[in-house]
Amino acid sequence: MTRNPLIPLALAAAPIASLLAQTLPAPVSQSEVFAREQIGRALAAPTPQAGRPNASAAGAPKDDGQWTMPSKNFASTRFSELAEINAGNVAKLQPVFNFPLGVNKGQEAAPIVAGGVMYVVTAYPNIVYAFDLKGENGPTLKWRYVPKTLPAAQGVACCDVVNRGGTWSKGRYIFTTLDGQVISLDANSGKPVWTTRLANISLGETITMAPLVAHGKVYVGNSGGEMGVRGWVTALDEASGKIAWKAYSTGPDKEVLIGPDFHPFYKSDQGKDLGVHSWPADAWKIGGGNMWGWISYDPDTNTILHGTGNPGPWNAEQRPGDNKWTTGIFARDPDTGQARWYYQFSPHDEHDYDGINEQILLDMPFGGQMRKVLVRPERNGYVYVLDRKTGQVLSADPFGPTNSSKGVDLQTGRLILNPEKETKLGKTVRNICPTASGSKDWEPSSFSPRTGLIYIPHANLCMDWLNMEVNYIAGTPYVGAELHMKPGPGGHRGVLTAWDPVLRKPAWEVPENFPVWSGTVVTAGDVVFYGTMDGWFKAVDARNGKPLWQYKTDSGIISQPISYRGPDGRQYVAVLSGVGGWPGVIVSGPIDPRDSTAALGFVNTMVDLPKYSKAGGRLYVFALPR
């Protein structure tokens, strides 16, 4: 891989290098992973002369300066057309407002701005704040809403008690709670209009995702694959909160909402009740496939697009078969939920490569013509370009260190596993790349039509799959494999990659010490904003990755930055600080750093994080000086 030799400003200090050398596992060597050219594949050579990539026009209407949904628009571009802040003046950016959220857990949400009001939902207990942005002396608290929730939900959530944000629509702010509710608040008063409980924490179900509101409906899925929870996505009526449909990720076709409209592109996805037959006996009943990431709505095709999580809770050997419909993507009718197509990124997943990442809807030159595509930087290590009408894979190229697979067979659509890196019970397999949390986890990318680049925040991590000593839970001893995560080639643990989807390669990369667990936002001022787990909020040049500005917040950043036009006409940038999540729970939750397998293996590679970051939870707003 070509790597930009830029050293992030924050990490130039010498003591860090010596500290890392003492406490972190050694990085995996470059010779252990495949080169992009070796395993990247496409159905046709790049044809950049055939047009410029752009967001789906219907999915990305002209920017009104608000930020009403986490993904900015249905096309999920996270592109702001505002240009007051630009690469030439962003160095003068300064904080103009901050607000302590009162919850010092991982903050993953995007602030939402609509009608001159900003809405923020915190990690559990999922407090919602509304700030009036119209005041002359800066934002003022308009209302605060504390949902009634079941504290026991915290014992169920696998990986910190995060929330990925709410959405504004038609005068309401709609969000989810960890204990499984969807709540629609009157955006003006902060009073609930309806509350619908969808998940049952006693079964291990929680909800952490941001709801998608589109087409008169609210779309939400459940978390909990590790607890043997069967995954589903549900649509609620936006006005009433009544359940319109529910589609499971495993089981018989009628429960998956597969019927006569289902036309998957590849043969391996065609057949009756594959959600039953691709599992042993009745293993699908506890088969996982949970949806806790991003749902998109494609107005061009009137389709809901959503991924599915990894299969659970059986060991891979005990669930022979493709384990449909886990670790894939569904296209569904928004009104009925009936599936239209499906593609499986990781059939029979054995590395925990959930398929729940964002889908960016583009019109892009491919094979000499403009195609309607969706781009998914996937947890299994590939940037996929799919035809969003059919689910056909047009190209799949690694964007991080990869050796668990050897590319995607574009005839069958199937990921080609590398037998040397397959996980087997009782065997130790070292240096598997990417690690279980993937080349990229849930943290969403952005796309700029000005540069044609996708700004992917991600990790550079690999893992050892080891036999483990005894463990004990619920009065039962158990033994099994355990993950130990480690840095990938280069030794840095995170990367911001500017990916060119047409040329199928990075335009530039910025290595980061810690995994980049925040989303990105890119603006018409050609600035990309993102945060780091050690608390820096950064701006880099969208054209070349050059660092332009940074600000140290009081905790690490794993949330989704946004940019909006205030009632005063000025451009603002907002982000939540508050480290946590799967990699950051070492800071936000009491975990013993001596236990390298805690937090499902993440602690091993994050032992130094507490030295750079402390738990927190604060909203920050930035602007240029008047």
Added chain:
Amino acid sequence: MGLLAAPSCLVIAKRGALWRSRPAGLDCRAPAGLAMTGTRRQRSTTRLATLALLAWAPSAMAEPAKRPVLTVCADPNNMPFSNRAQQGFENRIAALIAKDLGVGITYVWWAQRRGYVRNTLGSDLCDLWPGVAKGMDMVSTTIPYYRSTYVFVTRADRPLAGLSFDDPRLRSLRIGVQMVGNDGMNTPPTHALAVRGIVNNVHGYMLYGNYEQPNPPARIVEGVEKGDVDVAIAWGPMAGYFAKLSSVKLRIEPVTPPVESGQWPMTYSIAMGVRKGQAPFKAQVEAILRKEQPAIARILTDYGVPQVE
């Protein structure tokens, strides 16, 4: 002072502090009767840390004279080990420890599942985890006080005695196993079946199960009673206890071979867990475990716990 229910209600743990307090502005209350909450009555008592200090730090004698208590972390819904009514054998043995220490006893309740240590002993919310496999390295474990085994559970009215993992009958019988929940992290019998390619006739019971029901891990034994599965492979203490209560006579036999593929033992020594760095307290507990060995053995027998050497 307060309700130590939730990870967000963290202890403000000053070095040497004997008191816990609740951070202002956080609502840590847990509704009564809820699963997995560590609902606690107000605890203005001095914790065992005091007692430990009293034992070898004479300066601590100056502390206010409140009766120290042993704070035990346990699952409120997991018989025969423990429940909120303190009917489990771990409750009884923990009470024995407290009695011999000459202190009171109080509980922090938390469902035993992922995050249990992080949210209990690891958060400094309690002193003792009364049942943990010896050598589990997240905590410091005492000398073991019993050793048990995974067992085959079958109906006594079926001719299924003398099973082993290598018995050809296992290829066609309906087998129940317990699922822990993480890929590659299931129970040793589950691995033993997988190694032999016994997959399609195996039914998974979630160990976590539905926490609204009493003792969710017990569903697997009920599966044998009702005939949903022909044989269940489960951890002996749980299986032995529920077999005793069963309306149908059940057969309990240790699984064989006792070690699978040289790396998955079927028998485990069970100890008590304390926080790391608490050697003096651990020594006190171990002394009591030694002294009370006959009483402990009687309790375990009462509960039908299969014991092996």
